Amino acid sequence: MKIATVQFAPVLGNLDATIAKLRRLLEEAATADLVVLPELANSGYAFSSREEARSLSENVGESNFLSFLTEECWKHHFAIATGFNERDGDKLFNSAILLDSEGVIGAYRKAHLFLNEKDIFEPGDTGFPVFSLGDIRVGMLICFDWVFPEAWRIMGLKGADIVCHPSNLVLPELAQRTVPAHAVTNRYFVALANRVGKEKELTFTGNSLICGTKGEILAEAExxxxxxxxxxxxxxxxxxxxxxxxxxxxxxxxxxxYREEGLTD
Structure with missing residues (x-):
């Protein structure tokens, strides 16, 4: 099985430009079986307000971005895990979507919100699901989830073979050092797809990576x-x-x- 991570810079507020970039990059990933894209790949990240974030969000069932990715899955015969700015009624979620040529397989909504995300998104309400991709079991976590070993362990207990980790990391090196440890302590593969570039005051750290079950780095980006x-x-x-x-x-x-007396959770 071939796993690919696409490290790129979505264009904030310009879905057409983002899709044009991705179309070229997905051609490079054409031989993969599973492709992982960064966090909030359909919208960009550094929103000036919740209103701006909402204006750039999409409903899962009515998404031009997901329709494009479904077509790419059909064209290249792979599946995709992507970050997604999700609108559900009046609520916004920082989500990850797993899809293939037949459409959406499953979704995860980010449990642990980072910095100003708390002003924009609802805390995730999906728990930590694992989905079947043929015979392979795939979990998804998003960016700041890297800090919380409980989330990674739940993926292992649920039998994940691969954890896809769409990210927009801005703290240099920390997640890239920690994620391989989650891979080895849970004995599964991890594909961390980070983004690059700058948006407003934020600089994203790149260094996407694919980890093996012993924590070894199988591939690492600049x-x-x-x-x-x-x-x-x-x-x-x-x-x-x-x-x-x-x-x-x-x-x-x-x-x-694992529950000490006096601790509430």
Whole structure:
């Protein structure tokens, strides 16, 4: 199986320009089976207000951006996990959408909002789902979720083979150092698709990466350039959770000890 991450800079407020960029980059990823795009890939990130964010959002069922990606999936015979500025009634969500040539497979809404996102988006209400992509199990997390090991562990407990991580990272190197540790402690593959460029006062850090089940870096992008990463993996390796002949992380867990007296959660 080939995984690709597309590191690029969406054009804030200009969906046509964003799609034009992606059309070229997705051609470079044409041999992949699963492609991961950055956070909020349909809108850009540095909104001046909630009203601006809403004006650039789309409903999942009526999205020009997702229609374009569905056509690209049909054209290239791959699936895509993408960040998505989602409008649902009066609410906005920072979401990730998994889709293929037949349309949307599933959605995750970002649980842990970062900085000014708290003024714009609702906290995610989906929990941490894992979806079937053929025989492969795929989870999705978004950007600042990298800080929270509980989210990554839930993906492992639910049997994810691959976790897609659309991101707009602005804190240099921190997530890129931490995500491989989540991969090895949960024994699954991770594809982190970060963006590059600047929007207003924000500079995005690039360095997208694809990690193996031992935390090894299978592919890593530069910090500033738009580029496509590709790695060939055997996703079924993620189902072997044994660290030694006598240690298997799911069976060695001691969940009865993980709630200390006096802690509320």
């Amino acid at each position: 910090a500033t350039s738009e580029q496509v990463l590709m790695a060939t993996i055997d996703p079924l390796i993620a189902r072997d959770k044994s660290l030694t002949k006598r240690n298997n992380w799911p069976s060695d867990r001691r969940p009865e000890l």
